[in-house]
Amino acid sequence: MKRIVALLLCVLLIASAAGDVHWAQAAGEEPGIEIAGYTVQGVAGVADVYAVTLKLRRTNSNYLTGLKLSTPGPNFKQATGSGGSYTISNDPLSASQNTINTLNGNPNPDWPIASETFYFIRAAEGNDLVICFFCNGKDPSGDASSDGTISVIKSAPDPIVVDPVVPGPPVEVDTTxxxxxxxxxxxxxxxxxxxxxxxxxxxxxxxxxxxxxxxxxxxxxxxxxxxxxxxxxxxxxxxxxxxxxxxxxxxxxxxxxxxxxxxxxxxxxxxxxxxxxxxxxxxxxxxxxxxxxENRNAAPRLTASCSQWLTPGQQAKVNFTLTNHGTTVARDVKVTLEGLSPTGVALINDIDVKHLDLIAGGESASVHYNLLPAHSLEGSSTSLQLKVDYSDSNGENYSDTNTVFLPLSGAKAEDKGVPRLIISKYSFDPPVIRAGSECTLFLELQNTSRSKTITNLKVTILSDEGILLPVDASNTVFIESIAAGDMVAVSLPMATKADAENKTYPLKISFDYEDSQGAAHNSQEMISVPVNQNSRLVVGEIALYGEPMLHEMVPVNVEFYNLGKTILYNLMVKAEGPFKMEGGRYFVGNFNPGASDSFNFAVTPTEPGEQVGEVIFQFEDSIGTQHEVKRELKLEVIEPFYPDDPGMDEPLPPPPTNKWKYVGIGAGVLVLAAAGFVFWRRRKMQKKLELQRAQDLTAAAQAVVPEIEYVGFEDEVEPDHPEPEQKD
Missing domain, CATH: 2.60.40.10 (Immunoglobulins)
Structure with missing residues (x-):
C-alpha cells in the first residue's frame, strides 16, 4: 500500500506597487510547489465571492499524486458551488487531475505551469488571503513547506504575475x-x-x-x-x-x-x-x-334659494341662500345674478357679482342684492338666475346655474285668462326604481292662477311603452277642486316591467279640469322615470383539482356568469383564507351581459383539518352602488402518510466477532432469499393456473347458443328451414 505523506506548502505573495511577487521560504526547506502568478476576479451578481486563478509550478522531481489547499486565515474561507450559489466548505479544495498531470510533466527546460480557479468567500474585512497546500507524493524525501499570503482588493480583478506578460486587448463585459x-x-x-x-x-x-x-x-x-x-x-x-x-x-x-x-x-x-x-x-x-x-365624502354641490316676496315698484334688499349639499368644502365661491332687465327686476345701488371664501359641507351662506321690481310686473312670481362658480379642495372647478322664482305681492289681478295647472314637484319611493319592482309615485300639483279655482280635475298617467303601470288601481286620479295658488299632493302605487331596459323612460301626465265659469280645459306634463336593471351575477361551483394535502399546492377553479341585462362595472374577484395563495386576485373590469369567465388560482394549506376561506366578487351597478357576492371555500386538509420501515423497530443483531460470523450471516441471507423466491414462483404459477381455468370456464359458458327473438316475417319462412325453438 502506497504511503501518502501530507505536507504543508504555504506561499507568501506580496504585491508591490510595480506588481512584483516575493516568496518567503522557511529556513532549511525547499518548496516542491510554487505560484508563478495569480488573478482575482469578483463573481458577477454575487457579493463577497471571489474567483482566484492560481498558476502553479513544481520545483523538484518529486512525483505528485494529489494536491489540496485550504485557507487557515480569518479573512476568507474556501467555497464550493457555481452560478449564483456558493457555500463555505469545511474540507480542503482539491486540484483537478488535469492540473496534477500537467505539474508532473517533463521540464523542457522549465517545469510546466498549470492554471486552476478556486473560489473563496470573504469572512472578515481584511484583504490578505492565506493559502496552504497539502501535497501527496510517492517519495516524501524532497517535500518541504513555506507560508505566505495573497492580497485581494475588493471585487475588482487584480492580476499579479512573476513573468511579464504582454497584455491583450481588454474584454468588454456587457453588465446591462x-x-x-x-x-x-x-x-x-x-x-x-x-x-x-x-x-x-x-x-x-x-x-x-x-x-x-x-x-x-x-x-x-x-x-x-x-x-x-x-x-x-x-x-x-x-x-x-x-x-x-x-x-x-x-x-x-x-x-x-x-x-x-x-x-x-x-x-x-x-x-x-x-x-x-x-x-x-x-x-x-x-x-x-x-x-x-373608498370615499365617503361627497363633492361640493351648491344650490340657491329665496323665499322673499317682492312688491312691484318697491325697492327691497333680497337675501339669497346658498346651500352646500356635499360633505366637502366649496372654496372661492363666485355668485353672479342674471336675468335682470329694466322691465322686470333691476339692481339698484349694487353689483351683480358677489364672492364668498368658502362654504363647508352641509352648511349654508347668504348673499344680498338690492332689487327693484318694475311697476308693470304682473302675475304671481318672477324669476332670476344665480350662476355659482366654485372649486373643491383639490382645485377642481364646478359651475351651476339656479333659477330662483320670487313671489310677487300686490300685482294686478287677473281679469281673464285660463288657470294653469303644473307639477311643482315629483318623486319616487324608493328613489332607485328597479325593473320588475314596485314603487310609489308622489306628485305635487299647483294651481298657478291667483284668482281662479280649478274644479273636477282628472289626472291621467300614461306610459307609452307600458314600462310603468298602476298597481291595484286605475291610471286616473280625481280631485274635486284646487283653489287659486294652492297645491295638492297625489300618490299612486306603480310597478315596472321585469324586462325593462336600463334607461330613462318618459311618463305622460294629462290634466282635464274646469275653471270657475265651468269652461273645460286640458293640459299635459311629462316627467322622466329612470329604470335600473337588477344586477345578476351567477357563480358556479368551486372546483378543487386534487385532494388538499398539507403543504401541497391545489389548483382551484370557479366559473361565473352575468345573467342580467346590465353591465357589471369594475368587477374584481379575489380569494381569501388561512392558506398561502398563488394568483389570488383577478380584475375582470366591465363584465357585459351574457358574458362568462372563470377565476383560476392555487392554494397551499399550512394547517391540517378544516380550513375555510372565501371567494369574493366585488362590482358596481349602473348607478354606482357597490355589490359583493361571497362563496365559501372549504378545504378538508389531510396530512401526508409516510409508512414506517417494517424493520426499524426491531433490535439490530450484535456485531460478529470474526469473519466466519459474517460468512454465516451472508449464507443465511442467501438461503432465505432463495426460499422466498421459490415460494413466490410457486404462488405465481398457482395464480396463473387459476386464472387460465377461470378463462376456460368463461369461454365454455359463452359457447352456448343464445336465445334468438324473431319479430314478424312468420309467413315467409321456408319449410326446409324451420324456425329454431325458443329456449326458456
Whole structure:
C-alpha cells in the first residue's frame, strides 16, 4: 500500500506597487510547489465571492499524486458551488487531475505551469488571503513547506504575475444584462385609499437573481382628469435602498384621498428607476396596478334659494341662500345674478357679482342684492338666475346655474285668462326604481292662477311603452277642486316591467279640469322615470383539482356568469383564507351581459383539518352602488402518510466477532432469499393456473347458443328451414 505523506506548502505573495511577487521560504526547506502568478476576479451578481486563478509550478522531481489547499486565515474561507450559489466548505479544495498531470510533466527546460480557479468567500474585512497546500507524493524525501499570503482588493480583478506578460486587448463585459426585474408582489392585498390614509403602501418585489439598489418608484393615476389623491409634492414617489432576489419591501407614498375621488377600483401607473450592482441605470420599466378607493365624502354641490316676496315698484334688499349639499368644502365661491332687465327686476345701488371664501359641507351662506321690481310686473312670481362658480379642495372647478322664482305681492289681478295647472314637484319611493319592482309615485300639483279655482280635475298617467303601470288601481286620479295658488299632493302605487331596459323612460301626465265659469280645459306634463336593471351575477361551483394535502399546492377553479341585462362595472374577484395563495386576485373590469369567465388560482394549506376561506366578487351597478357576492371555500386538509420501515423497530443483531460470523450471516441471507423466491414462483404459477381455468370456464359458458327473438316475417319462412325453438 502506497504511503501518502501530507505536507504543508504555504506561499507568501506580496504585491508591490510595480506588481512584483516575493516568496518567503522557511529556513532549511525547499518548496516542491510554487505560484508563478495569480488573478482575482469578483463573481458577477454575487457579493463577497471571489474567483482566484492560481498558476502553479513544481520545483523538484518529486512525483505528485494529489494536491489540496485550504485557507487557515480569518479573512476568507474556501467555497464550493457555481452560478449564483456558493457555500463555505469545511474540507480542503482539491486540484483537478488535469492540473496534477500537467505539474508532473517533463521540464523542457522549465517545469510546466498549470492554471486552476478556486473560489473563496470573504469572512472578515481584511484583504490578505492565506493559502496552504497539502501535497501527496510517492517519495516524501524532497517535500518541504513555506507560508505566505495573497492580497485581494475588493471585487475588482487584480492580476499579479512573476513573468511579464504582454497584455491583450481588454474584454468588454456587457453588465446591462444583469438586470433586476421589479414589480408589485402578486399575492399582496389590494391597497386601500380612504379618508384615513396618510401613507399608501404598495409591496414591491424583485423576481430576478440580480440585486437592485437606489430604487425610486413613482405613481400617477392612469386617468389624470379624475384625481384620486393629493400630495404635498409635484411628484409622488417612494424610495427603496436595495431589493435582493425574491425580497419584498413596501413602497410608501405620502398621499391623501382627493375630495372628489369616486369610490371603486381604479388604475394607477407605477414607474421604476433603479441600478444594478455594476452601476448600470434602468428607468424604462412601468406597470399598471389597481388600488381600491373608498370615499365617503361627497363633492361640493351648491344650490340657491329665496323665499322673499317682492312688491312691484318697491325697492327691497333680497337675501339669497346658498346651500352646500356635499360633505366637502366649496372654496372661492363666485355668485353672479342674471336675468335682470329694466322691465322686470333691476339692481339698484349694487353689483351683480358677489364672492364668498368658502362654504363647508352641509352648511349654508347668504348673499344680498338690492332689487327693484318694475311697476308693470304682473302675475304671481318672477324669476332670476344665480350662476355659482366654485372649486373643491383639490382645485377642481364646478359651475351651476339656479333659477330662483320670487313671489310677487300686490300685482294686478287677473281679469281673464285660463288657470294653469303644473307639477311643482315629483318623486319616487324608493328613489332607485328597479325593473320588475314596485314603487310609489308622489306628485305635487299647483294651481298657478291667483284668482281662479280649478274644479273636477282628472289626472291621467300614461306610459307609452307600458314600462310603468298602476298597481291595484286605475291610471286616473280625481280631485274635486284646487283653489287659486294652492297645491295638492297625489300618490299612486306603480310597478315596472321585469324586462325593462336600463334607461330613462318618459311618463305622460294629462290634466282635464274646469275653471270657475265651468269652461273645460286640458293640459299635459311629462316627467322622466329612470329604470335600473337588477344586477345578476351567477357563480358556479368551486372546483378543487386534487385532494388538499398539507403543504401541497391545489389548483382551484370557479366559473361565473352575468345573467342580467346590465353591465357589471369594475368587477374584481379575489380569494381569501388561512392558506398561502398563488394568483389570488383577478380584475375582470366591465363584465357585459351574457358574458362568462372563470377565476383560476392555487392554494397551499399550512394547517391540517378544516380550513375555510372565501371567494369574493366585488362590482358596481349602473348607478354606482357597490355589490359583493361571497362563496365559501372549504378545504378538508389531510396530512401526508409516510409508512414506517417494517424493520426499524426491531433490535439490530450484535456485531460478529470474526469473519466466519459474517460468512454465516451472508449464507443465511442467501438461503432465505432463495426460499422466498421459490415460494413466490410457486404462488405465481398457482395464480396463473387459476386464472387460465377461470378463462376456460368463461369461454365454455359463452359457447352456448343464445336465445334468438324473431319479430314478424312468420309467413315467409321456408319449410326446409324451420324456425329454431325458443329456449326458456
Amino acid at each position: 444584462k444583469y438586470r433586476p426585474i421589479l414589480g408589485v408582489a402578486s399575492d399582496a392585498a389590494l391597497p386601500l385609499l380612504d379618508q384615513t390614509t396618510e401613507e399608501l403602501s404598495i409591496p414591491i418585489t424583485n423576481t430576478a437573481i440580480y440585486a437592485a439598489n437606489r430604487i425610486t418608484v413613482s405613481m400617477e393615476p392612469t386617468d389624470k382628469d379624475k384625481p384620486l389623491f393629493t400630495a404635498n409634492r409635484i411628484s409622488v414617489s417612494a424610495s427603496i435602498n436595495t431589493l435582493n432576489r425574491d425580497q419584498v419591501k413596501d413602497a410608501k407614498f405620502a398621499i391623501k384621498l382627493a375630495p372628489g375621488a369616486k369610490t371603486g377600483i381604479h388604475q394607477v401607473t407605477l414607474k421604476y428607476s433603479f441600478n444594478n450592482n455594476h452601476g448600470d441605470h434602468f428607468n424604462d420599466d412601468s406597470e399598471v396596478v389597481y388600488i381600491q378607493v
